[in-house]
Amino acid sequence: MKVAIFIPCYVDQFYPQVGIATLQLLEKLGVEVYYPEKQTCCGQPMANSGFEDLAAKCNDLFVENFSGYDYIVSPSGSCTLHIKDHLHVDKHEAEAAHIRSRILELTEFLTDVLKIDKLPARFPHKVGLHQSCHGQRGLHTSQMSELVAPGFSKPQHLLRLVQGLELIPLDRADECCGFGGTFCVGEEAVSVKMGKDRVADHLHHGAAYITGGDMSCLMHLEGILRRQHSTTKVIHIAEILNAG
Amino acid sequence: MKATAEPKTKDHAALAGTFNKDEARVDWHDKTLWFVRQKRDKAAWQLPDWEHLRETASQIKHNVLSNLHHYLEAFEKQAQQNGVTVHWAADAEEHNRIVHSIIHKTGITRVVKSKSMLTEECHLNDYLAAQGIDVVDTDLGERIVQLAGEPPSHIVLPCIHWKKEEIGQLFHKHLGTPEGNSDPQFLAAAARVHLRERFMTSPIAITGVNFAIAETGEIVVCTNEGNADLGVQLADVHIACMGIEKIIPQRKHLGVFLRLLARSATGQPITTYSSHFRKPRPGQHMHIVLVDNGRSERLGSADFRSALKCIRCGACMNTCPVYRRSGGHSYHYAIAGPIGSILAPGLDMKKNADLPFASTLCGSCSNVCPVKIDIHDQLYKWRQVLAKNGYVSETKKTGMKGMAFVLSSPGLYRFSGAVGRWFTRYLPFAVNNSLNPWYKQREMPQAPKESFGEWYRKNKKKS
Numbered sequence: 099m100k101v102a103i104f105i106p107c108y109v110d111q112f113y114p115q116v117g118i119a120t121l122q123l124l125e126k127l128g129v130e131v132y133y134p135e136k137q138t139c140c141g142q143p144m145a146n147s148g149f150e151d152l153a154a155k156c157n158d159l160f161v162e163n164f165s166g167y168d169y170i171v172s173p174s175g176s177c178t179l180h181i182k183d184h185l186h187v188d189k190h191e192a193e194a195a196h197i198r199s200r201i202l203e204l205t206e207f208l209t210d211v212l213k214i215d216k217l218p219a220r221f222p223h224k225v226g227l228h229q230s231c232h233g234q235r236g237l238h239t240s241q242m243s244e245l246v247a248p249g250f251s252k253p254q255h256l257l258r259l260v261q262g263l264e265l266i267p268l269d270r271a272d273e274c275c276g277f278g279g280t281f282c283v284g285e286e287a288v289s290v291k292m293g294k295d296r297v298a299d300h301l302h303h304g305a306a307y308i309t310g311g312d313m314s315c316l317m318h319l320e321g322i323l324r325r326q327h328s329t330t331k332v333i334h335i336a337e338i339l340n341a342g
Numbered sequence: 343m344k345a346t347a348e349p350k351t352k353d354h355a356a357l358a359g360t361f362n363k364d365e366a367r368v369d370w371h372d373k374t375l376w377f378v379r380q381k382r383d384k385a386a387w388q389l390p391d392w393e394h395l396r397e398t399a400s401q402i403k404h405n406v407l408s409n410l411h412h413y414l415e416a417f418e419k420q421a422q423q424n425g426v427t428v429h430w431a432a433d434a435e436e437h438n439r440i441v442h443s444i445i446h447k448t449g450i451t452r453v454v455k456s457k458s459m460l461t462e463e464c465h466l467n468d469y470l471a472a473q474g475i476d477v478v479d480t481d482l483g484e485r486i487v488q489l490a491g492e493p494p495s496h497i498v499l500p501c502i503h504w505k506k507e508e509i510g511q512l513f514h515k516h517l518g519t520p521e522g523n524s525d526p527q528f529l530a531a532a533a534r535v536h537l538r539e540r541f542m543t544s545p546i547a548i549t550g551v552n553f554a555i556a557e558t559g560e561i562v563v564c565t566n567e568g569n570a571d572l573g574v575q576l577a578d579v580h581i582a583c584m585g586i587e588k589i590i591p592q593r594k595h596l597g598v599f600l601r602l603l604a605r606s607a608t609g610q611p612i613t614t615y616s617s618h619f620r621k622p623r624p625g626q627h628m629h630i631v632l633v634d635n636g637r638s639e640r641l642g643s644a645d646f647r648s649a650l651k652c653i654r655c656g657a658c659m660n661t662c663p664v665y666r667r668s669g670g671h672s673y674h675y676a677i678a679g680p681i682g683s684i685l686a687p688g689l690d691m692k693k694n695a696d697l698p699f700a701s702t703l704c705g706s707c708s709n710v711c712p713v714k715i716d717i718h719d720q721l722y723k724w725r726q727v728l729a730k731n732g733y734v735s736e737t738k739k740t741g742m743k744g745m746a747f748v749l750s751s752p753g754l755y756r757f758s759g760a761v762g763r764w765f766t767r768y769l770p771f772a773v774n775n776s777l778n779p780w781y782k783q784r785e786m787p788q789a790p791k792e793s794f795g796e797w798y799r800k801n802k803k804k805s
Contacts, residue, residue: 107749110794111759112787117794121802133798136752146703146722148729149742155750235705243383244661244709246392270376274663278702280738283779285355285700287362290783291667292702295372321784 175233220342222262226305230312353696358668381609403651420559434464456570458550495670498656547573551584560620658707680707695733698724
C-alpha cells in the first residue's frame with residue numbers, strides 16, 4: 099500500500115509538529131509513507147473566496163504531486179474535503195478523479211482503512227474534542243447533532259484508545275468555532291465571538307487540551323486562548339495519537 | 343441646509359460588528375435561538391421517520407419545481423372555479439400595484455395583515471402607506487417591529503431581538519401601557535385589545551400563504567395566534583399573496599409539510615392554527631396574487647433552483663452560529679440567515695454581494711433544512727458567481743491572486759514561508775498590529791524555526 103501524506107500549507111509553515119506526528123504515527127502503524135516534496139496548498143483559500151479559477155494552478159500541482167498513490171492521507175478534514183469536492187484538472191481528469199476518491203482525512207484513514215482498534219499511545223490529560231465542520235459534516239467523520247440518526251465518531255473512537263486520556267463532554271457537541279477561512283478576518287467580530295464561545299464551552303468542562311482534526315480551527319482557538327492567557331492548550335489529534 | 347446624502351449601506355460584517363459591541367446581548371440572542379434549535383431537535387427525535395419525512399418533502403418539492411407551470415395552471419383553474427379572483431404579478435412592483443388596486447376599488451383605507459414574508463420581500467407596507475392606506479400587522483411579533491419602525495429580524499420570530507423590558511417600553515409609548523410593566527402576559531393582553539379594535543374595523547384582510555394546493559385551489563395559512571383567521575373572517579375582502587413556489591400538488595401532501603414545518607420552526611408538533619381558505623363566504627371577495635419576482639429565473643438555474651423548495655420555517659437561522667451572533671438585521675434583507683443569503687443575491691447581486699460570505703460554510707443549515715436544500719453548497723456557488731461578475735472587492739481579488747501565485751510555485755512557496763516565519767519570529771510587530779484583523783482579539787501563531795518540509799529534508803529524505 100503506497101500512501102502519500104498531504105501536509106496543508108499552514109500546517110507545514112506554522113505547525114510542523116503536526117506533520118511530523120502524522121508521519122511518525124502512520125509509520126508506527128506499518129504504513130509506507132511518501133511525502134511528495136513539491137506540494138503546497140489544496141486551493142481552498144482562493145476557491146472559498148469566490149475565485150475557484152485562481153486555484154487552477156494549485157490543482158495542476160496537486161495532481162502532479164499526488165497521482166499514483168493508493169491513498170492520500172491528510173491531517174486536515176477541511177483540505178481533504180476541498181480536494182474531494184473540487185479537484186478538477188481538464189487535461190488530467192482521470193488522475194484527478196482517482197485522487198478525489200482516494201484522499202482521506204487522517205482519522206478516516208485510521209478507522210476505515212487501517213481499522214485501528216488499539217494504539218500504543220498515552221496522554222493522561224483532560225481533553226475536549228472540537229469537531230471541525232468540514233471533517234464532521236463534510237466528510238462525515240462523526241454523526242451530526244442535527245440529524246435523527248445513530249451516533250458514531252471516528253475521532254472519539256481513536257481518542258478512546260489512548261491510555262489515560264479523559265474526554266470531556268461539551269454543551270454544544272458540534273458548534274462551529276468560527277474560523278471559516280477568510281471569514282476569520284472578513285467577519286472578524288463574529289468569528290472571534292464564535293471562537294470565544296467555543297473556548298468557553300471547553301474551559302467550562304475543564305479541558306486541559308482542545309484537540310481536533312483541523313489545525314486551522316485550532317489555530318483560531320489557540321489565538322483566543324493565548325490572548326486570554328489561558329493555560330489550556332490546543333493539540334492536533336495526530337499528536338495525541340502519536341504520544342507516549 | 344444641504345440635503346444629507348443617503349448613508350452608505352453597511353455590509354454584513356460591519357453591521358455584525360456593531361451588534362457585537364454589546365457582548366451580553368449577543369450571548370442572550372445566541373442562547374435564545376439555540377434554545378429554539380434544541381426544541382427543534384427534541385421534536386425531530388420524537389419522529390423516528392424524521393429523515394424519511396425530510397426526503398419525502400424534498401422530493402415532493404422537486405416534483406413541484408419540475409412541473410410548476412402545470413400545477414400553477416391547475417391551481418388557478420380550481421381557484422377560479424371556487425369563486426376566487428386570481429392575479430399574476432411578474433415582480434414586487436406589480437404585486438404592490440395589484441394589491442393597492444383591489445383595496446382602492448373598495449374605498450377602504452384600514453387594512454389588517456397577517457404574517458407574510460412575501461409582502462416583506464415586496465415592501466408592500468411602505469408602498470401602501472405611501473398611497474394613504476393604513477396597514478396593521480396582526481402577528482404580535484410583527485406588530486412589535488412595526489411599532490418600532492423596523493423590519494422583522496427573523497421570518498418566524500420577527501422580534502426575537504427584542505427583550506421583554508424593551509417591548510414594555512415600546513407598548514408604553516404606543517399603546518399607553520403603564521411604564522415599567524414588562525410582564526409578557528400583561529403586554530400580550532394589551533396587544534390583544536389594541537389589535538381587536540383593528541380587526542373589528544378593517545374590512546380588508548391580507549394574508550400570506552404557506553401552501554397552495556393545486557388539486558383543490560385552496561390555500562393554507564399556518565399561524566400560532568389565529569390572527570389570519572380572525573382577520574379573514576371579519577373582512578369583506580381577503581387578499582392572499584403568495585410566491586409561485588408555494589404550490590403543492592395534492593391535499594394528501596400537506597400532512598408531510600405540516601408535520602415538518604412547526605417542528606423545524608419552533609419544536610411544536612404543529613402550528614396552533616392551520617387554516618384552509620378555499621372559497622369566499624357569500625358576499626365576501628377573495629383574491630389570490632401569484633408573484634414571480636425572480637423565481638422563474640431561479641427555476642432556470644440548476645445550481646440555485648432548489649432554494650425555491652424553502653417553506654420558511656427559519657430552522658437554518660436558529661442553527662446558524664453566525665446568525666445567532668450577528669442578528670437578523672445584519673443581513674439587510676427581508677429574509678435573514680443562511681436561506682436569505684442564497685435568495686437575496688438572486689434579486690440584487692450588487693446590493694447583497696456580502697451575504698454569501700457571511701458564513702463559515704459549516705453546513706449545519708443544510709442538515710436542519712426540512713426540505714433538504716443544500717444551503718451551504720449554494721453559498722459557496724454564489725461566491726463563485728459574485729466573483730465572476732465582479733462583485734468581490736479588488737483588494738480581496740488582488741490578495742487572492744498574490745496568494746495563488748505563491749502557492750502555484752513550490753519554490754516560491756518555500757521561500758515565502760521562510761520569510762513569513764522569519765518576520766513572525768524576529769519582527770513580530772510587522773504582523774502583530776491593529777491593521778491585522780486577526781490580531782485584534784487573537785494572538786498570531788508562533789512561528790517555528792523550520793517548516794515540516796525543511797524538517798523532512800533534513801531528517802527523512804530517502805536519497
